[in-house]
Amino acid sequence: MRFLADGMLGKLARWLRMLGQDVVCNTQLDGNKLLELAKTECRVLLTRDFELYKRAITRCLDAFYIKEKKETKQLSEVAQRYKVRLEIDMDKINCPLCNTKLEGISKEQLKDRLEENTYKFYNKFWWCPKCSQIYWQGSHWKQINQTLSLSQKKSH
Ligand SMILES: [Zn+2]
Numbered sequence: 001m002r003f004l005a006d007g008m009l010g011k012l013a014r015w016l017r018m019l020g021q022d023v024v025c026n027t028q029l030d031g032n033k034l035l036e037l038a039k040t041e042c043r044v045l046l047t048r049d050f051e052l053y054k055r056a057i058t059r060c061l062d063a064f065y066i067k068e069k070k071e072t073k074q075l076s077e078v079a080q081r082y083k084v085r086l087e088i089d090m091d092k093i094n095c096p097l098c099n100t101k102l103e104g105i106s107k108e109q110l111k112d113r114l115e116e117n118t119y120k121f122y123n124k125f126w127w128c129p130k131c132s133q134i135y136w137q138g139s140h141w142k143q144i145n146q147t148l149s150l151s152q153k154k155s156h
Pocket of ligand 1: 097098128132
């Protein structure tokens with residue numbers, strides 16, 4: 001799916017990108033700009049702003065009003081509505097920072113950029129060709145999966 005998240009949904013945008021979704025989120029855009037972009041780029045508008053949601057609907061745009069404040073609940077609402085699988089597939093992940101498709105990279109190529117222990121204990125790495133951020137399934141990965149499984153539960 002192609003989404004456009006309003007400036008209040010930065011965290012949700014990062015989660016959806018990790019789940020392989022194409023999400024534009026720019027805190028500089030006001031309501032009019034958001035509606036314009038949703039239309040020209042055919043994106044589903046995700047918003048916490050009910051007035052903006054109503055304006056999008058009256059213009060026949062696909063929009064989803066997010067009531068929840070907690071990111072796990074937000075994620076679970078969007079996942080249910082748009083059938084997004086709450087599982088990370090490293091071959092489809094988008095950079096959470098800049099929304100670019102990640103690419104696999106050999107660890108030898110990253111030798112100068114990784115800490116010794118990371119280099120020693122992990123073998124699979126991905127990087128973002130746009131912002132150069134490096135990713136691997138390190139100790140933080142447990143937390144990521146915990147959040148996703150929380151989002152999978154319908155009542156929490
Ligand atoms: Zn990036």
